[in-house]
Amino acid sequence: MVRHTRLTPLSLLSLGIAAFLTFPLAYVTYSAFTGDLSQAGALWNTRLPELLTNTISLAVGVSFTTLTLGISTAWIITRYQFWGRAFWDWGFVLPLAIPSFVLAYIYTYLLDTAGPVEQTWQWFTNSDARIPSPYSFTGALVVMTLNTFPYVYLLARAAFQNFNLSFEEAAQATGATRWETFWRVSLPLIRPALVASMFLVVLYVVSDFGAVSLLRFQTFTYAIYQQITGRFDYQSAALLSLLLVGFALVFLFLERWFRKQSRFYQTSGRVRTATPKPCSMTQSLLINLSFGLLFMAAFGLPVFLLIQWTLTAWTNGDVGTSFGTYIFNSVFLSASAATAALLLGTPLAYLASRIPSKLHVACLQGAYIGYVLPGPVAALALLMLFTDVIPILYGTVFVLILAYLIHYLPAGLQAMEAALQQVHPNLEEAARNLGAKGIRTFMQVTFPLVRKGFFGAWLLMFLLCMKELPATLLLRPIGFDTLAVRIWLEASEELYQLAAPPALLIVILTIPAVFLLSKKNWQAG
Secondary structure, eight states, X not given: OOOOOOOOHHHHHHHHHHHHHHHXXXXXXXXXTSSOTHHXXXXXXXXXXXXXXXXXXXHHHHHHHHHHHHHHHHHHHHHEEOTTHHHHHHHXXXXXXXXXXXXXXXXXXXXXXXXXXXXXXXXXXXXXXXXXOSSSHHHHHHHHHHHHHHHHHHHHHHHHHTOOHHHHHHHHHTTOOHXXXXXXXXXXXXXXXXXXXXXXXXXXXHHOOHHHHHTTOOOHHHHHHHHHHXXXXXXXXXXXXXXXXXXXXXXXXXXXXXXXXXXXXXXXXXXXXXXXXXXXXXXXXXXXXXXXXXXXXXXXXXXHXXXXXXXXXXXXXXXXXXXXXXHHHHHHHHHHHHHHHHHHHHHXXXXXXXXXXXXXXXXXXXXXXXXXXXXXXXXXXXXXXXXXXOGGGTTSHHHHHHHHHHHHHHHHHHHHHHHHHTSOHHHHHHHHHTTOOHHHHIIIIIHHHHHHHHHHHHHHHHHHHHTOOHHHHHHOXXXXXXXXXXXXXXXXXXXXXXXXXXXXXXXXXXXHHHHHHHHSOOOOO
């Protein structure tokens, strides 16, 4: 229940943190409309039609293909028993460990003119046939689909696992076939989970920079980066940023509205979940073959190439002492940003969970603005703010850490909120009755009970920061490269072996978090 409360020093601190986190977006909004607005008309006539078409078509195309892959894999794994099922149950989450820009640079090598795939195709067909270029809508669609279908798989799998089989049996008892039952009963009843997964996929696609930049596919994020670095036109970049943020906000509101309209409740006290049906040897073989092809395309083949290229680079002596510097820079930035996010996020999460007044809830929601703030937009906001207001700090690590903080704090806040909500307030009240006040109660009672959840939040933000690319490219100090930046720079020059070692290291560091993600008991709806 939301209630009113008096202002306290902690409330003022929470308000200050929220204002601090939302100010860059407010500043870029102000800058977009304080200048020559004729540029808006020029943008509409020249770039906006293409950008809108490309961004929306890519989001729609990826949504359709990820739904197809995610639902089909989740359905088979939850409803059928076959050899290898235990591996595929968590194996389809592994593609989340590969950043989109790493997958993009792998597929530019595989699908490029005279690349391995085209040569193999020509060998089989005995012709000079060409395959679609990776630098196209098709290339972006393939890469983004392989990178994001696990989001749909995760939520669909959880929904099917918690599905009450009685609904399907009732439909079949009235004469519906299995196919009709699937389309008219099963899918509609897991619609909230599908909508939530589509929100994740669409938001990821429209905010992605690394993959579309390496594939040279013009979307809003790529255009914003080009306006900043190529033309130094900050106002046009700001206008494009506001359109992108507006698009994300509209979709967020639609998702929230649709979810409210799509709530389904269990009407009886008995819930019967499906028991996987045994498959024949032929069926198991076909399932494993199709699953294997998808897994190899999304994870197996990219990792194999990364390992091969890394060994070659190591043998050739291309992995020099500078590689250690890139590791240190990435770890230092990620650890600093994650720690800062934990410190700043604690008052927001604590007040919203313990004293959910309108002010505290508003502060927490303000901090969540990073969810709809793509990396290039956050970087542009800080770039304009610090060059105009505090130029002495521009080009320092401080600005880069702040960009990470704004963009990834919402991910940590979710884990922190969940941990705090599991601690009953009566424990804190008992400590206060025994004489412990304020910060002492939190440190001696609350924090020991939530430290695992807070560590999980820190680890999640650390790993997300390790993979961050656009803000690092735009805001890093001169000569200050991270693993993600080196991947992008080397891959842009098609130096695949030099890009492989940092890419492989990021994948290895991310796999443990992805494994924990696959074990989480996701609840749909």
